[in-house]
Amino acid sequence: MTYIVTLTPDQVTDNEDDWLVSERFTKGLPTGLDTSDTGTRLAFLVCDSRARSANNGRHGLTDHGRFITWMGSVQRINTVGPVDRSITIEPMRRCPKPVPLDGTDGILASLPSTHRAHVERALSGSAGHFGMTTWQALREALLRRHPELARYIDWLLAHLNPLVFNVEDAADRAWQEQKDAAQTLTRVTDFPHSALSAWGRPSSRDEPYLAGLIPDPVENSLIDHDVWAGLGGEAPLFDDWRQRGDVRCDIHVLEDSTGRRLEVVNVNATPVESRLGTDMIYYHHPTHSFILVQYKRLESRHKEYRVNKQLLDQMDRLEQVSQLSSTPARSHEWRLSPDACFLKFAHWRNGAASSTELAQGMYIPLSYARVLLEDDCTLGPRGGRIFSYERAASYLVGSEFAELVKLGRVGTVGTSVEQLRDFGLQRAREGYSVMLGFETSDETPRERAVRTRSRSAKNRPKVNSYSPPTSQQP
Known part of the structure; x- marks a missing residue:
């Protein structure tokens, strides 16, 4: 109808x-x-x-x-x-x-x-x-x-009418994970989910998810004319990545009328058939903190993930992220744990999901994953290790994870933008699809918490959504 x-x-x-x-x-x-x-x-x-x-x-x-x-x-x-x-x-x-x-x-x-x-x-x-x-x-x-x-x-x-992803196709699997990472970024930042969800398959299988984004139709002509004024005359922080020859990078910006801004950066550096999966990285600039979520797909029938050497090697590399953190010195730098990296064991229902729906799955902090690997609860019948809903009773669901990130209860402490840029490029070069969210604002930690806890839609600021033009190379 x-x-x-x-x-x-x-x-x-x-x-x-x-x-x-x-x-x-x-x-x-x-x-x-x-x-x-x-x-x-x-x-x-x-x-x-x-x-x-x-x-x-x-x-x-x-x-x-x-x-x-x-x-x-x-x-x-x-x-x-x-x-x-x-x-x-x-x-x-x-x-x-x-x-x-x-x-x-x-x-x-x-x-x-x-x-x-x-x-x-x-x-x-x-x-x-x-x-x-x-x-x-x-x-x-x-x-x-x-x-x-x-x-x-x-x-x-x-x-x-969201597209149906073919889980047997490497490109569709990669785009499916990147879409979920993009939608997760809008949830942890309280920006509209619709801004990153209207999508069509890009022309090349190797392109990032954002390459297929159908742009928001509102005020396109005004944005083209006034985009640099809205950015204060400055290019996006990751604009130079779009001019590199060794990576493919697409950028989309969400900015509200208070000046709070989310730069969404989607980058990869390898052909899709050789990619290792998807990383979501969210950096909150006012607190110099970031978190990383690495996607792992649960086997569709039994919703299990069988641990292999590749996962163990990846966990070793992720543990190095904790070395980027400083010791908390102020109240807003306190975290529930030193974990800044999470594994999302996800599964997707058959058919097309809602364009803004997150994949069902378990968010497991890296330190808890280590504990599970030493516990008999993950021991399989043939001696291997298995992650599943039944074997990991204390996992986080999407809403719980998003709330912890919004309130600054998880993430690194005192990490710089330069460290973020180096780390993001490193992950792409290692073979991951990277969906990176870089949030800036003038909010204090208390103002951020008040906004996060407010459930009312009244008095929320208007949001502009646009893909900024690439600046001229010097």
Whole structure:
């Protein structure tokens, strides 16, 4: 189904500031409306200004009529009661300008009569929908008169129809892990998950996940013009990596209106068939601390990982990271343990997961992995060692891990940006796909903790999402 939600100008005004931040809107459906999970699952928010309002001018709606002002993806159909339903529209994007439905220049006038009747029926109440053939006619009419909407529709459909990864293919496995690492970075930093999830396969199997990122359609032209002003005239910290001949590097930036900024860097240096797996590295610049997560895939049938010499060698190398840490000297430098490296033993369900869904798995600190390897609980029937859910009862799940990182309870102490850069390149050259997040802000440790513990979406700052241009080589 393709949904239409009709609102008054006052309702749009009351909600719009929240939509710009939360990217989410839940709307009740009329009782008895078919909620079959079919069709595009796109949603169009229509502002009905036929009854003139003092607020119409704010939205550029100086004329009477109905206008498409927002569009989004229906990610969930919720059960409210025995018969009542609602839809959750997420993510949402505001149209670059209101799209008129009525009048000689309106979209409805260009639709065949049958499809126009279907759209009118969907518009007759507070919420309605229509089928695929009407959607195809509406899409053709929209893009004929408003071609700028193509990138909005493509971006939203990519969220609704994530690609199915082939777990037997080395490139798909690598992209699947890097996608999970990218989504983990948005969770530990509280940036929108949607910014890094609309994706299509890159042209080359050896390219990083970010090479296939479908860009956020909002304000692309403004970003192209003002990007350097937003960066204070400075290139991204890892911009020079994009000019190297020995690595492939892609960068995407998330920046909110308070100045808090996440530079996401995706780099590799080897052909995909010879890669060792994926590393996620997150560096919090205000506290000079980073954590590393190395991905390991659980065997799909029994959800087990059989320990081999390669894993043991990799654990030895990861333990050297602890040598980069200093002794805590201030309260915010205290950590629950000296562990800065974690193993994520992950498994993926068959088929396409949600575009923002994390892989299920266990986060195990390196020191705890060592303890498990000395404990009979991981001893297999033939004498080998096995990691699994049943054998590692004290693992962390994704939400627990993210909370510890957000609060600064895990990670290195006193590590420099230079050490981070050297370490990130080293990991790529050793054969790993690296997804690196570099966060900067003016937050104090206390302000960071207050933001992390706040569950309210109100008063959250607006976020810009963009791929910065490569600077000119000196």
